[in-house]
Structure formats: C-alpha cells, structure tokens
Amino acid sequence: MTAPHPPDPEPAVEPPVETAVEQAVEPETHDDGPPPAGPLANLGAGLVTLALGVGGVVVSLALGVGTPAQPGSGMWPLVVSVGLVVLSLAQLVVGRAGGDGERFTRHSWMPLVGLATLLGLVALLPVIGFEIPSLLLSLVWMRFLGGESWRTSVVCSLGAVVALYLVFVAALGTNVPHLF
Known part of the structure; x- marks a missing residue:
C-alpha cells in the first residue's frame, strides 16, 4: 500500500496588474496636494463663474452682436459668455457631489x-x-x-x-x- 500524496499547495495569488487604461481612468491620490474642496466650494465656484458669464452676456449685448453675416464686436464675447453660463449651470447641478476639485490654499x-x-x-x-x-x-x-x-x-x-x-x-x- 502506498502512502497518500499530500494535497498540492494552492498557487500564490499575485495582485492583478493594472493596464494603462485602468491607470488612466483611476485618478492618483497625492498626499502632498491640497485636500478636496467639497460641495460648498463647488457651489461657490459655480456661482462666481455664472456671475461672470451673465456679466459677459450683458456687456456683449451692449457692444452689439450684429448678424452672422455681419458680426458685431460683441458676437464672440457673447458666444464665450453663453458657454460659460451653460458650463456654470452644469457645475451647479453636477458639482454638488464634491468631485475632485481642490480646496483654496x-x-x-x-x-x-x-x-x-x-x-x-x-x-x-x-x-x-x-x-x-x-x-x-x-x-x-x-x-x-x-x-x-x-x-x-x-x-x-x-x-x-x-x-x-x-x-x-x-x-x-x-x-x-x-x-x-
């Protein structure tokens, strides 16, 4: 009669290797950077940029927008200001979660x-x-x-x-x- 063989040891589990895509998707955390800003700071930033955008729209309209065929001096400032207003409103809606924004230092x-x-x-x-x-x-x-x-x-x-x-x-x- 032969002696029973001991069970094979379990293979060592190596930690999974992250691909370049996974590394790019997951933001790195740095201990030496400023702490996250939080929802109140994101609200403040959204309100400030919204005010700047609304001010830009008002000034652009005062300059005269003109037509697409004959643009006035306020045409492109108006386009940029409207973009700023839209992005600020998006920040106000989405940015409440806090995100990765930095606290003011x-x-x-x-x-x-x-x-x-x-x-x-x-x-x-x-x-x-x-x-x-x-x-x-x-x-x-x-x-x-x-x-x-x-x-x-x-x-x-x-x-x-x-x-x-x-x-x-x-x-x-x-x-x-x-x-x-």
Whole structure:
C-alpha cells in the first residue's frame, strides 16, 4: 500500500496588474496636494463663474452682436459668455457631489497675482514702452509664479523680450510703444 500524496499547495495569488487604461481612468491620490474642496466650494465656484458669464452676456449685448453675416464686436464675447453660463449651470447641478476639485490654499491666489501683473504691464505699456514691463512680467511669472531659477528666469525673459522686439518692431514695424 502506498502512502497518500499530500494535497498540492494552492498557487500564490499575485495582485492583478493594472493596464494603462485602468491607470488612466483611476485618478492618483497625492498626499502632498491640497485636500478636496467639497460641495460648498463647488457651489461657490459655480456661482462666481455664472456671475461672470451673465456679466459677459450683458456687456456683449451692449457692444452689439450684429448678424452672422455681419458680426458685431460683441458676437464672440457673447458666444464665450453663453458657454460659460451653460458650463456654470452644469457645475451647479453636477458639482454638488464634491468631485475632485481642490480646496483654496495660498497657491490659489497665484492666478490673481498673474492677472495683477498683467494689468501692470497694460498700465505701463503706453508710459515706458513694452520692453521693461515685458521683462518684469516675464521675470515675475517665471521666477515667482513658475518657481524657475534666477538664471533660467533672466535668460528666458531677456530672450522673450528680444524676440518680441525683433518680430513686432524690427520685422513687422508695428506701432507698439517701445523705448529703443
């Protein structure tokens, strides 16, 4: 009589390997990122963009829309503003679930800093030309908003201003206020 064979051990179960599609569909979670915003922040964002869209519609209509054959100066701002209103309403309806929006942090103010510096460029342009304000704008955006090194910021900013000067002043002869 022969001894009975012991049962075969169960094969080791390996965790399933995610395909590239599954990895792309499932958003990664980052512990170092800001926490999710939640439904109240999504409501606030939807209301702010809705107000901007409605304001854009009002201003567009005041500019004059014209006809499709003879569009007025308010035609395309109206189209964009209506799109903003529609997307804002969708955000108000769908965004209540919270989604993956980010909570406002100190980094959320960076777009406003960018807008303020851009307005500074617009204010200084007729006074001192485009060279110095463009250089300062580029430096601020690259160094402080983009986090680039000083060397990269200075070299790229100088290169951008020189390229703008060569294209718009030297080559095209546009009527841009400039110092040189």
